[in-house]
Amino acid sequence: MSPFTGSASRTEDWRHLRLTLDHGVATVTLARPEKLNALTFGAYADLRDLLAELARDGSVRALVLGGEGRGFCSGGDVDDIIGATLAMDTRQLLDFNRMTGQVVRALRECPFPVVAAVHGAAAGAGAVLALAADFRVADPSARFSFLFTKVGLSGGDMGAAYLLPRVVGLGHATRLLMLGEPVRAPEADRIGLISHMADEGQAGAEATALARRLADGPSLALAQTKALLTAELDMPLPAAIEMDAATQALLMTGADYAEFHAAFTARRAPLWQGR
DSSP: OOOOOOSOOOOOOOSSSEEEEETTEEEEEEOOGGGTTOBOHHHHHHHHHHHHHHHHHSOOOEEEEEESTTOSBOOBOIIIIIHHHTTOOHHHHHHHHHHHHHHHHHHHHSSSOEEEEEOSEEETHHHHHHHHSSEEEEOTTOEEEOOGGGGTSOSOOTTHHHHHHHHHOHHHHHHHHHHOOOEEHHHHHHTTSOSEEOOTTOHHHHHHHHHHHHHTSOHHHHHHHHHHHHHGGGOOHHHHHHHHHHHHHHHTTSHHHHHHHHHHHHTSOOOOOOO
């Protein structure tokens, strides 16, 4: 995402989510607890636009995505979205589905690690938002449900058929996307869908601690690692090796690489600058 901006000013008030910033760590909270944080058209659009703004801002070095109340996110709001889409024409439906996909692209392409803090339900689009994060920290109450076939749609929604096999393997992904059955935390941990199992009620705190650790690290190196993990998923090995070589050559000219050597020589901790 380009850091260059036009005339639009930074958004100060997000109506469909809550944003807090703390020394390089952004926390984005889906805040409709009475609806299990079900997503509306506005919530999708706010997530898309917020991620783009934070990517351009340059001060955010890690992001925590969580949900308020009893669960992470129950997916698209049945009344607000499913009811409305039945009255849309093909062009409107394509615009909507492209927008939901843009949220997933923004999560994958933003130049900082994203940590999903999952408790309770992560269903439908909520499961895909967690899937698109770089890390999924979940407590024992978490359950992931890719529900799209349950409403008569393809399980491959919002990039799920691309991302899920790469996280848990084709066999597990086929089962989860076709059957739409909930996967509770112990099984999700076993098949690799969870990055870290938190203690009961501690997903948010442990996700924030991980985000702080990432934010305090060499942010440019982490951003490039994330970019390579995404870009190289479908590359042949020679192309991936060439991209790795070019990236390392660039990072070797950076301040953080020199700082590591200086810190190692002086026997002190590095003071990462993110450049």
